[in-house]
Ligand SMILES: Cc1ncc(C[n+]2csc(CCOP(=O)(O)OP(=O)(O)O)c2C)c(N)n1
């Protein structure tokens with residue numbers, strides 16, 4: 126029988142721990158497929174962060190390190206500087222990257238560290254049970270903003286892609302989403318390009334994925350994907366914010 | 375190489391190079407700045423890695439990454455900076471990765487001051503990071519001893535897959551002494567780092583993972599028991615102490631680092647007065663040389679613990695003494711360094727110094 130579809134060899138056989146309808150599972154698959162298709166898997170080192178994806182070191186079928194909360198880009202820097210010919214990537218949530226780890230991420234980008242960051246923006250702290258994230262939308266109810274996020278109290282959702290596009294060391298910055306098949310295909314293109322650029326030693330690459338957390342948003346998986354499409358994309362428009370490859374071409 | 379005159383911090387840096395350091399990650403703080411300054415010049419010139427991080431938090435996590443990748447890696451800092459590194463140190467110890475951390479102590483607490491101090495004994499031996507972990511902790515008393523320690527530190531860290539902390543104070547960092555870089559270091563048989571996260575193409579058929587997460591309590595307890603076994607082995611094999619004039623002393627001083635040197639002068643002065651004083655000088659403060667206290671004769675009138683702090687090693691002295699002798703304490707803090715005469719007075723008036 127002809128095999129039409131199978132699990133990527135870039136993923137291990139360990140069952141994923143993600144909830145149904147969660148974007149994490151989709152993005153794992155895209156990262157794994159990209160590494161395999163580019164022939165980079167056997168020299169890749171994944172950095173798992175702290176959040177729902179903390180076990181990603183068990184899922185990506187390559188070497189891995191598990192970083193303290195927010196420190197993934199520092200750890201990746203440490204590795205990449207001593208192993209400049211390997212592929213080093215981090216996989217981080219919005220609490221991990223945009224809150225506690227913002228300094229590590231900005232400075233890694235500013236140094237132009239030749240690493241790839243996969244940034245999952247689901248507008249909430251998933252693992253700890255639905256607290257407000259720096260990317261939570263105005264009005265969004267979370268367990269620590271029970272009347273909704275208020276700009277005067279909590280500030281506005283932070284725009285990582287727009288911000289990082291201003292940093293000289295960034296070679297590639299794209300914001301994608303995974304709420305429907307068309308966007309999943311686009312997300313894969315972006316992730317693949319980011320790894321390709323790393324292989325070509327162009328500098329810091331990041332792909333922000335606007336994703337879902339049906340469980341902590343209190344929605345059915347389909348409603349969550351709809352909420353991404355209708356509410357999140359308005360706040361976090363998709364697109365390429367920086368592409369040094371293009372400028373150089 | 376003949377003897378050369380060198381500043382302590384620069385000697386630490388050169389000794390690290392002699393010890394085989396591949397990469398340094400750190401953040402500026404007085405009084406250790408000459409360590410990264412020296413390394414920035416000499417590591418990069420030799421194709422090695424030097425990186426000034428954006429913070430101590432970042433620096434120690436860069437160390438974590440590079441250690442996991444199999445490099446010989448170090449950082450150096452001083453009191454408030456070492457405080458920031460504690461989270462990373464706990465992770466590195468938990469993941470059983472080797473690295474060398476240099477701590478050049480200054481006065482505290484808080485921002486404190488920049489003068490020499492030994493107020494980070496707790497920080498070094500008890501740690502501020504979470505969980506049951508230990509660092510192999512050396513507390514040399516001279517630049518020469520610091521060099522000898524640094525040269526062997528990477529081997530020791532690799533041998534046990536454990537962080538090594540070299541603890542000196544600002545005086546050792548800042549002073550100059552005539553030193554020899556060619557003294558032999560302990561030879562250890564080191565295995566290939568088959569566990570390094572350097573890509574599966576370097577170890578086909580298996581994945582290497584640097585990790586400290588064990589959500590299953592059974593697994594986590596097993597991991598802790600495994601760590602304790604290693605720490606026991608380190609206690610057995612790596613405890614170092616110097617015993618000075620320990621034949622029938624009237625009093626015994628316990629001191630390490632710069633304070634031990636001041637006490638050496640005090641002991642000579644006391645001998646001239648006809649008071650026989652010996653010294654237990656811990657060279658490793660973890661593991662602490664508890665057994666040295668068994669050699670104190672029962673006729674000894676008291677043990678004086680001397681520190682550039684308000685009394686931290688004192689806890690270990692009390693534990694090791696185990697109620698056998700009277701224990702007194704003499705300490706200065708905040709960057710104040712005593713003259714030997716003050717120690718002489720403390721021995722002469724020992725009864726006023728007794729704490730237990
Ligand atoms: C130093 C530290 N502070 C807090 C935590 C608790 N914690 C675990 S996961 C998490 C938030 C993760 O949220 P996010 O990065 O958005 O990832 P998600 O779970 O949504 O994928 C926090 C605060 C921790 N593990 N370590």
Ligand code: SF4
Nearest residue numbers: 143144147177251338
């Ligand atoms: S809690 Fe949210 S982010 Fe975490 S796995 Fe479940 S759906 Fe995904």
